[in-house]
Amino acid sequence: MFFEEKLEEAHDILDKAVAILLKEAVINFEMDVNNWPIDHSNDEELLSDLGDIQMKIIELRYRFKELAVS
Numbered sequence: 544m545f546f547e548e549k550l551e552e553a554h555d556i557l558d559k560a561v562a563i564l565l566k567e568a569v570i571n572f573e574m575d576v577n578n579w580p581i582d583h584s585n586d587e588e589l590l591s592d593l594g595d596i597q598m599k600i601i602e603l604r605y606r607f608k609e610l611a612v613s
Contacts, residue, residue: 553603560596563589 567589
C-alpha cells in the first residue's frame, strides 16, 4: 500500500511537470509565431514551479533508495 501511494504521488508530480513544460512550449511557440514581446514577469513564477517540481523529484529519488528491493 505504501509503495502504491508513493508511486501515485510520483505520477502526480510528473504529470504536473509535463503540464507546465507543455504550457511553456505552447506559449513560446505562439510568441515566436506572432512576434509577441517576451513577458519576463512569468519567468519567476515558472522557475519557482519548476524548482518545486525538481525538489519533489529529488525527494522521491531519496525515498526510492530507502525502499527495500526484493
